[in-house]
Amino acid sequence: MQAVLFDLDGTLIDTAADFIRIIQHMCREEGHAVVDADLIRTQVSEGARAMVKLVYPELAVDDPIFLAHRQRFLDLYGEDIAVDTDLFQGMYPLIEDLESHNILWGIVTNKPRGLSESLLQALNLSERCAVLVCPEDVTHTKPDPEPMYLAASHLQIDPKQIIYVGDHPRDIDAGRNASMYTILAAYGYLPLEHKDNLDAWQADCIVNNVTELHQIINKLVDIKRITA
Structure with missing residues (x-):
């Protein structure tokens, strides 16, 4: 080799700690139940859509509201990409x-x-x-x-x-x-x-x-x- x-x-x-930080922040921001850190960790490899779906399970992934939340997640991550990474x-x-x-x-x-x-x-x-x-x-x-x-x-x-x-x-x-x-x-x-x-x-x-x-x-x- x-x-x-x-x-x-x-x-x-x-990178999980930063994703956990952002997803849990979005939960608190929306007044939703905070998603468990271990569950978020299992979704990291599935991408932004899967992680945001944990916060908004009721929304279809092609719903404009869901897409706006996904973009906010990506923006938050991009702003502080390696805080705990x-x-x-x-x-x-x-x-x-x-x-x-x-x-x-x-x-x-x-x-x-x-x-x-x-x-x-x-x-x-x-x-x-x-x-x-x-x-x-x-x-x-x-x-x-x-x-x-x-x-x-x-x-x-x-x-x-x-x-x-x-x-x-x-x-x-x-x-x-x-x-x-x-x-x-x-x-x-x-x-x-x-x-x-x-x-x-x-x-x-x-x-x-x-x-x-x-x-x-x-x-x-x-x-x-x-x-x-």
Whole structure:
């Protein structure tokens, strides 16, 4: 393996606290019951629509009122994108290890480019990330393999020599569809309907924390061989 690609929210970066803060603020603002933090966390990977639906379950997602609330959510998030957000514990040493051995790493996400770039800038990762593929860059998003192939092309590495790490079934499907080695990040924002049967995702490997992820990646890229 010659490169590592990550999903963004729930895999590389722990963004849930900021989403929880904003959604619960919107609940209080509207006089609604405050949505439980753990429930919000399970919806992070499903996008803004799913999180806003937790606050306004009675509204259809194409209702103009719902769309206005969704835009307000995105505006609030964009204004303070990294108040309580950081890489998952142990992730800084992992990417530093990759960089020290000239192993490229990048991101393939369904998060809009504007928000993704702002987040990476806030965490001083923009210059370190070798490739960032977002929905605006492709015709078909994950689970389609198109964004995976685009990332591999940018890196000039055969997809079969790339590891993809994600916390949603569409991440694993996209990686598998592109013949990448897939790692399921079970420490991430696992969707409720899929979290009880992780084997069904058919990932090549499942890790429960970043320490395990670091160990697996080191074995796959064979750091000792590269150093020698």
